[in-house]
């Protein structure tokens with residue numbers, strides 16, 4: 001099989017060619033390949049009209065949006081396009097979803113959230129406590145911040161209606177056992193809600209295969225413009241009713257898309273799917289012509305590349321004596337690494353890295369319970385986070401490590 005060529009892929013990204021910074025803040029948002037930028041520009045130039053009208057550009061944009069919906073369903077491994085809705089971002093979609101799930105619950109029903117997750121998949125569910133729903137917390141185990149399905153089992157009971165957890169921690173990169181945990185929740189009769197936001201740039205989702213009932217991800221972390229996607233599986237799709245305007249569509253998925261969507265972002269996301277197909281076809285010629293096979297091939301190549309980068313970051317931090325959090329090796333994690341200088345606060349380290357032209361994040365990354373409570377980093381001000389994706393190269397990592405060595 002032809003090898004994955006990171007240099008070839010990097011040349012497709014205007015921001016990487018410009019090279020203003022060594023970009024290691026990918027968990028906050030990814031860069032866009034040229035084909036995505038071109039598709040957005042073309043959509044704005046020729047298709048800045050609303051969907052659903054009789055004239056040609058409106059018919060085209062409607063068809064385009066629905067084609068991307070169908071491809072998004074295939075990308076997710078969903079049953080079909082009717083199970084996929086677009087929205088502005090994952091947080092807004094989870095908020096809408098949680099309110100609708102809340103309408104289907106009664107006081108005394110129970111739900112489970114985690115203290116590993118980004119709070120986008122925690123706080124909207126915790127808000128249901130105001131309706132008398134009992135909210136339990138599934139805690140990651142020390143020392144590595146891993147979720148265990150056995151611990152979830154202890155939290156389930158006859159009134160558990162939903163378990164919400166992440167497929168990958170945006171702070172530690174840790175990947176919980178999704179299929180196993182989903183099976184445990186399902187066996188107890190609970191709906192399974194999975195946050196795919198941090199996982200989606202690193203592994204091809206498989207919602208139906210894993211028995212997930214609801215999920216969100218953010219295409220803007222998967223090399224597309226700012227956009228959110230909601231998945232509603234067959235068990236929940238027609239059971240939930242989002243808040244509705246009088247003349248708005250009553251049925252899923254359109255009922256979940258109130259107001260006008262960012263059509264240019266949806267069209268840009270379609271081009272990001274092409275970008276992943278292109279990589280898949282390059283690393284496995286046999287995959288050309290079958291999109292899901294091409295995405296699978298792309299993600300396999302991406303995983304190998306990212307594991308190598310992750311190992312380089314971990315070894316480098318250890319050699320420099322930085323404190324790091326999460327799993328010690330490259331298994332069961334993404335190439336997202338949280339760490340601290342032995343003495344300097346994360347904000348100071350991130351600022352020094354910025355001066356050296358290296359872009360990272362610092363703080364709690366909205367995984368507040370995890371970083372501040374479970375890891376106990378309140379007084380330290382959280383942690384520094386470096387996150388790599390498929391276009392990150394060894395030179396990016398070396399620039400990070402060299403700048404850290406100077407601290």
Ligand SMILES: Cc1ncc(COP(=O)(O)O)c(C=O)c1O
Pocket residue numbers: 027028088089090091092118120121166168169170195197198217218227228
């Ligand atoms: C794991 C995870 N979940 C949810 C979110 C929120 O996504 P959005 O910005 O699309 O609302 C993020 C954003 O960083 C994230 O990393």
